[in-house]
Amino acid sequence: MSFSTFVTDKNGLQKLYEAIISKHETFAPVEKFGKYDYKKVSSLEECDPDSPIAMTMSVKPLFFPRSSKIIKYEATSAGTTIHETEQDQLAGPRVILGVKHCDARGLQVLEAVNKWDYIDSDFLKRRSNTVIFSTRCDKADTHCFCTSLDYDVENLDAMDVAIVSGPDGKIYIQARTEKGENFLNQNPAPGSQSPAPSAGEEMKKQYEGFMTSFRLKMDYKDVNEKMAKRFDSTAFEEATRNCVSCNTCAFICPTCHCFKISDEKIKDTGVRYKSYDSCNNVYFTLEAGGHNPRPAKYRRWRQRSMHKFVYYKERFGVNLCVGCGHCAISCPVNISIFEVVNHVAAAPTEV
Amino acid sequence: MEALLVPSLARIDRIIQETPDVRTYRMKFKDDSLMEKFSWQPGQFVEFSLLGSGECTFCISSSVTRKGYFDCSIKRAGIVTADIHSDLEEGDDVGIRGPYGNCFPLEDIKGKNLLFVGGGIGLAPLRSLIQYCIDNRGDYKDFTILYGARTSADLCFKEEIEEWKKNTSIKVVLTIDKPEDTWKENVGVVPKILEEVVKPEIANTKVITCGPPIMIKYTLQSLDRLGFAPKDVITTLEMKMQCGLGKCGRCNIGSTYICKDGPVFTYEQLKALPDEF
Amino acid sequence: MDYSKQIQDIASKLFADDKIDVFVGYCMNGFDDNQVPVVITDPKEVQALVFTEKSVFNLSNYLKADHTRGKRVGLVVKGCDSRSLNLLLTENQVKRDKLYIIGIACEGVVDDRGQKMQNCMECIVPDAVVFDEMLGTPKGKKDYIVNADITELAAKGLVERREYFEEIFDNCIRCNACRHSCPLCYDRL
Structure with a gap:
């Protein structure tokens, strides 16, 4: 057509x-x-x-x-009922x-x-x-x-x-x-x-x-491969040291899609919400027993950048980043995922 | 999306106090037709919600071959599990979504010797498969269960273990970490007992293991020493999950979603994943 | 207001005398004339440190981060930053003897368009209140001025005030970045 x-x-x-x-x-x-x-x-x-x-x-x-209701429910002595929200x-x-x-x-x-x-x-x-x-x-x-x-x-x-x-x-x-x-x-x-x-x-x-007219340029084809080889690189830590883990980058990102499910209860009635979450949040992977696979900030950053440039590409064939730069604009300390990725890609592979 | 996240109501029929901090909740869906249709494979999990507190991921610890109910064995660990232990009583309603995830490779283990190695609450996911295999006993050769806990009080499923012991076609080896006065069985950590007491046959054997991270670490080393190939060692991962649908991103390790591609992995597959679990 | 050289010298001396493990300061962001916070662990990097009226971010926020927890830290604070640092000290979140504080007698900072910040115009404590070393000439405390906007808001009725806040928070995307980038919201949820 x-x-x-x-x-x-x-x-x-x-x-x-x-x-x-x-x-x-x-x-x-x-x-x-x-x-x-x-x-x-x-x-x-x-x-x-x-x-x-x-x-x-x-x-x-x-x-x-940003936030949507999954269910509303009532739990009384007569029993529990779940209502799907419209x-x-x-x-x-x-x-x-x-x-x-x-x-x-x-x-x-x-x-x-x-x-x-x-x-x-x-x-x-x-x-x-x-x-x-x-x-x-x-x-x-x-x-x-x-x-x-x-x-x-x-x-x-x-x-x-x-x-x-x-x-x-x-x-x-x-x-x-x-x-x-x-x-x-x-x-x-x-x-x-x-x-x-x-x-x-x-x-x-x-x-x-x-x-x-672009100030920022990189050869992304190369970057995918280079990132994949640098999982253990110290460059992640160096590039993200001044991040304050505020997570706003994930909330304004056009491609971030992680969410959390949480309950809000007042007396016998409650609502369950689905709302945005971020892998940069320390609680994101914290397990009930106290074990956290990503306790350090640079590990969470590694997940964030690897998910965008390596994992998503492997799984779905496309980068999970569109280069809008909104993360850098909103960041209180001016970190751009571009610069993190560029820094990592340029780092030596041997640690 | 939201429609996929809506739980169905199930009623708690029975609560079994397994250890001081583990309880098994036996339940069935309030809707009978739903219960009839509800089918799962050993190793799969459900999203269990105590409405008002939140949703948690638990494996189903009973087998589909035991009809009419399903079990979740829950250890008191975090906020929601603490609420579950303190608030839930028999006859109460909970929300259930599922089953999700892959399952133990039932075809691969057919006709093989089975060696189950469990530690603490790690016996729960194994129990689903153990029950399944006992109910299809003819399909498998030798059947060994090695189970350990810190103290004799921390052993889960005590009644059921007694039944297993009575079953002559199953070899059951129990162990606890430190000696106790009334304890007559093995003393020592699981990997030690595995190498010194169980001395498993390597050929034609599949090992299915689950337990706390530290036990898994040393057990995998022992199995390596004993000569098991990584593809013959099967384990199930614990990872924080929330949606169970491969969407929320929480259980993403490398390009793998644990809730969809797992939680059951062979040791060979685990080795290929980044070390983030 | 340019103390870049002094701060570089102090930081290298602190590293040389083995008095600190980490230094938290400001550096250029690398593409325009604005600055970003920098956490330095390598003495060779101190040359990157700057301090001008563009040094906006409150560095006491970094005292709750992984890199500084339990370590000996040198940092730069303006009058306002030092007050939040003081609160952290009072509430036992950081230990005074682990800190080397460079206080600034601040003349006010500017936003990215180069205009003096509104809060700086109304600042009553321009000098650092807690420091080991002071840069610049202290100006002393000023009289408290009630912000005109606050006076106006306080004069409104309950309903109008609620409307005002609803209007403001209509734009909120609930990312909670305000909580995470606030030095005093240190509770770990």
Whole structure:
């Protein structure tokens, strides 16, 4: 199936956004205290689909909520009853505007773990009911390193509809999936059909500019192998010494998916929650008997970086990192997983 | 996802005080049709929840061949197990999800000599397989159980061990760490007794072992010395788990999820994993 | 406010005299002009130490980390940091005789846009209150000023105050990073 591309200008795109918001349940980045988070919007003025990448939270919680109720229960002398909670409102058909490319790829990467063996049908259903509008970046931020990781400048398949800005202020609206194509057919984009924008010489130049705007670069193919050989390296300890184990990197990461199950009880009734957790947390693997396989901070960091760059790749064929750099932006002491991995990969294999 | 995490209610039928800090909870699902359909293999585990305290992972310590109920043997160790010991009474309801994980390699051990080596609460996962093998005794050759604990009071499943002893087709060797006045059997740690008293036949024998980390460490060394091939030594891992579905990431060691690819591993497989358990 | 050289000298002397095992200070983050905390165990690395008005993070937080527990530690504290350190000492979380404290008579730190921090404008204890050695000229205690925002909030009614906090916490993602990066939230849950 070939997908259509429409060429328009800034105004045309605005009109399309407005039309979508008025007709569909729409989520988009909404600013608050300088940070953007994806919220339901009812007009284009409330949100900014072009929000700066460094200030925008991941879209992941719309697919994998930060905290969700598993069951509610009552335990009285008459017996115990369990009520399944209504499985949330996030599953209906919806559109998300202004998703960053790395973030959209994060969802693609997460599909693998949610699809193997037991199937997380909620996650998959939310994804299949969502049309993602994503703008292709044309400039890297300080901590971005997506081009180092499985990135292909032509491959925008993680998005349903890609918004690509071309030279002379032209904007190309491209369907990238069948879902996106159908959506654009039902919600016609303004402007005219046009060939895919990558053809033009000027476009190419523009993306060369994008590719060279990255401060952080590494050859990830090499890194996977190098990391695998350096499990016992002291480099993990050296690179993460000033980490304060605050775990915020995992909570804002578009690909981290560890969670915990906890109970909350008031008198005879209670709720069981599923909520985010992080392998950097000292309690993550602490067993009841007091044994902890990863008691030291560098061991937990090793798990975190090896899981992202070695284990997940081995198991599911893709890196569990999309290079968005949000971990470094949020880190109180500026640790970037990029630098940890780079440091380890450069360390000697013999200890 | 959340739907997969919803437990079913089971009722505690009987509580057996095995040792001062271990109790066996015998239960069945409140829904009879669920109980009939509930089937598991030796070595699999369930997520056992005391609603309000939390969810814990326990292996099923009875065999599917004993119909109509299943057992979990629980040692008082952490917060939830302490609540289980102090709050749960016969007739109470608990939540159960499962069974999860792989099982002991039932096909591989058919027609072989079996040597069970257990320590402390480590007999619980073995008991499921022992019962299964006793109920299919014809499928196996020699049958030896070596079981040790710190003191005679810490031996689990005492009644059942007496039954095993009466069974002439099973050799049972018991040991405790330090001598006691009334104790007439072996004294010494499990690996020592294994080498000095049991002296197992190597050929055509499968060893199934489980116990505290320190016992496992030395037992594996003894088995190595005795000449067992790593692929003939089978153990079951204890690791903190939460979802049991290969999703929550807690039991991830290397690219292995213990809750899906384990908890039963051969010594050969364990050697290939990073040392993080 | 640049004490980089002095701190480097003090740290190398402390290592040379075998008075400390670990030194906790600041260094450049390696890509822009902002700084990050650094935990030094190798005397050769002391040259990386810096201290300017960009040295923001409270280093007493590292006294609850694996690297420093039970060891002899040298560290740099500003006025505010020294007060949290003082609390840790009072509550017996660290031992005074294991610490070598370089106190700073602080002139206020700046955020990553180079603007002086709001808290520094209202700071009443700019000088370190506990130290073995003081850098800079002490300015003495200032009079307590009640923050304008707090006065405003305190004047509100119960319902409005609740609304205010709900508005603020609407953005909370419950990562608990605030707890982990707070030097005084030291309880191990």
